[in-house]
Amino acid sequence: MIRVVALDFDGVVVESVGLKLEAFKRLFSGHPRSPEIWRYLEEQNGIDRFTKFRFIWTQMLGRRYDSEVEARLDSEFSGMVLEAVARCPFVAGAEAFLRGTTLPLYVVSAMPLRELRLIVERRELADFFRGLYGSPGRKADQLREILAVEKAAASEMAFVGDSVGDRKAAAEAGVHFVGRRNAEDFGECGTPVIPDLRGLSQALAALAAGAERPS
Secondary structure (H helix, E strand, O other): OOOEEEEOOEOOOEOOHHHHHHHHHHHOOOOOOHHHHHHHHHHOOOOOHHHHHHHHHHHHOOOOOOHHHHHHHHHHHHHHHHHHHHHOOEOOOHHHHHHHOOOOEEEEEEEEHHHHHHHHHHOOOHHHOOEEEEEOOOHHHHHHHHHHHHOOOHHHEEEEEOOHHHHHHHHHHOOEEEEEOOOOOOOOOOOOEEOOHHHHHHHHHHHHOOOOOOO
16 A cells, blocks of 8 residues: 655756756857757756766866855856746646645655745645655655655555656665656666656556566
C-alpha cells in the first residue's frame, strides 16, 4: 500500500523545466564552449543550480568560483525564472491530482528552498503539501526524512520525478519511483513511466497492487 507521495516540482507539478533551461542558456550565452554547456545542462536536469553553476564556471570555463560569483549567478538566474515559474501551467493532471488525493504529499526539489516556498505560496498550493524540501540537501536524505516523519516503511512511499537523478535518489532511499516522461530517458530499467500526471493515480494503484517493487 502506498501511504505517502513525494513529488519533484519542476517538470512534475509545473511545466517549468524548459523555462529554467532557457534561463541557464541566457545566463551563459556568449561564453566559450556554449554548445558543451547546453549539452551538460540538458543532461543534468535533476541536480541543483549551485552544482551546475560551480561545474560550468570551474570545469568548463576555467574560472575562479567563490561565494560572490555564486551569489551573482543565483541572483541573475532567480530574476529570470521566479515570476515565470509562478505563472507557468501545471503539468497535465497535476492540479487534479493535488485536489483529488487523500495521500500525504511532499515536494522534494532541487530548487532552493526559499524560492520553492515563495512559488508554492504565490500559486496558492501550500495547503496541498505537508512539507517542502529543496536545496541545499540531498534528495535521498530528504526522502528518508519524510519516511521518518510519516513513520512509513520505504515500500509505502513513492517519489515522482522526471530525471534519472530522481530515480537514483528513490533507489538510494529504497522507495518506489514513478517517472514523468520529460527530457530524460529512463531506459529499460523497469521504471513505471507516465506521460503526465493524468496517469499518476493508476500508476500508484499498480504499485499498491505489487505490480512494481522499489528498484
